[in-house]
Amino acid sequence: MKEKNRIPYIDLLRCVAACFVIAIHCLAPYWNDFALFGSRSWWVCGLLNTLAKTGVPLFFMISGALLLSEPQSIGTGEFYRRRFSRLALPFFFWNLLYFLAEKRCFDVHLFLSELAFRGSKYHLWFLYQIGAIYLFLPFLKKAVQNSTKKEVFLLFLISIFPSTILRFLNLIQSRIYIFPFNNILEGYLGFFLLGYLLHSTDFTTGQRRLIYILGLTGACLGLWGNAYFSSFGTLNLVFDEGYSIVQFLTAGAVFLFTKEHETTMPPWLPAKVAALSRLSFGAYLNHILVLECFWTLAGPSLGRLSILGQVLCRFVFTLAASTALAAFSARLPLLRRTL
Numbered sequence: 001m002k003e004k005n006r007i008p009y010i011d012l013l014r015c016v017a018a019c020f021v022i023a024i025h026c027l028a029p030y031w032n033d034f035a036l037f038g039s040r041s042w043w044v045c046g047l048l049n050t051l052a053k054t055g056v057p058l059f060f061m062i063s064g065a066l067l068l069s070e071p072q073s074i075g076t077g078e079f080y081r082r083r084f085s086r087l088a089l090p091f092f093f094w095n096l097l098y099f100l101a102e103k104r105c106f107d108v109h110l111f112l113s114e115l116a117f118r119g120s121k122y123h124l125w126f127l128y129q130i131g132a133i134y135l136f137l138p139f140l141k142k143a144v145q146n147s148t149k150k151e152v153f154l155l156f157l158i159s160i161f162p163s164t165i166l167r168f169l170n171l172i173q174s175r176i177y178i179f180p181f182n183n184i185l186e187g188y189l190g191f192f193l194l195g196y197l198l199h200s201t202d203f204t205t206g207q208r209r210l211i212y213i214l215g216l217t218g219a220c221l222g223l224w225g226n227a228y229f230s231s232f233g234t235l236n237l238v239f240d241e242g243y244s245i246v247q248f249l250t251a252g253a254v255f256l257f258t259k260e261h262e263t264t265m266p267p268w269l270p271a272k273v274a275a276l277s278r279l280s281f282g283a284y285l286n287h288i289l290v291l292e293c294f295w296t297l298a299g300p301s302l303g304r305l306s307i308l309g310q311v312l313c314r315f316v317f318t319l320a321a322s323t324a325l326a327a328f329s330a331r332l333p334l335l336r337r338t339l
Contacts, residue, residue, distance in 0.1 A: 020054055022319050023049075094124060194248060215253020
């Protein structure tokens with residue numbers, strides 16, 4: 001039975017994004033190992049990493065597509081109350097849990113220091129960044145609602161101009177360093193606007209093909225560019241940055257491809273995907289804990305496998321266990337609100 005108000009392709013994108021984020025952290029020890037640079041395994045990991053890097057951008061784009069497309073308007077205070085009340089408990093719970101898991105004793109000053117500086121674990125930065133965008137979102141939504149699509153696209157270009165476009169221009173040429181000013185808006189805000197544009201626009205066949213070509217170009221650019229700027233003994237993964245132009249091109253193509261193929265989903269799939277979609281945020285939050293536990297217990301025995309075999313084992317176990325843990329937590333009243 002189809003659930004009211006659910007968008008099947010958005011549910012599917014959440015699942016894909018969660019899988020990609022887990023894949024990034026499974027690939028990282030090998031992709032970031034300069035001793036493997038240039039090997040076949042490094043190239044394969046790089047290809048997988050280029051695709052997986054769209055995971056976090058897709059989460060931002062999904063939020064932008066939904067929040068900026070809502071027809072009803074609510075006051076700024078009400079928006080803050082709703083959004084930050086949902087974010088507050090996961091924010092404190094998971095910071096505390098990862099702090100205790102790593103430090104194994106509670107030091108108030110150290111905990112508050114980590115809490116004030118992007119969190120107790122590296123992936124929790126997402127909670128801080130999404131909170132920062134929420135501060136700006138009520139005003140952005142008013143601007144979007146009173147603008148044409150062309151004007152929103154222009155705003156999108158302006159938002160990524162210093163952090164993405166200028167960064168790319170300075171990479172491909174070095175004669176003139178272009179840096180007229182700092183960021184006008186945080187670069188991740190561009191993914192919110194891009195998600196809204198792709199979600200709310202009907203594209204022609206030619207436009208869709210162009211976006212897919214740009215996505216493929218971005219994937220090739222990311223893989224080749226990271227290799228070009230690196231060397232044996234030194235990795236300079238310039239196109240892995242959060243709002244690199246590669247992330248916008250590839251994530252945009254993945255988003256649109258999923259949207260345009262929503263109607264090809266078999267009738268039984270949307271309900272299954274919706275159930276998994278509800279667990280995606282919980283899996284995102286707990287997967288580092290699962291991954292580290294797995295590596296501690298199984299790491300030595302994995303050494304007998306090939307690098308790709310190790311990546312696959314880490315990914316399959318972490319995906320299954322983090323999803324199961326999220327599902328278990330969702331059944332417990334005390335933990336449900338932390339997901």
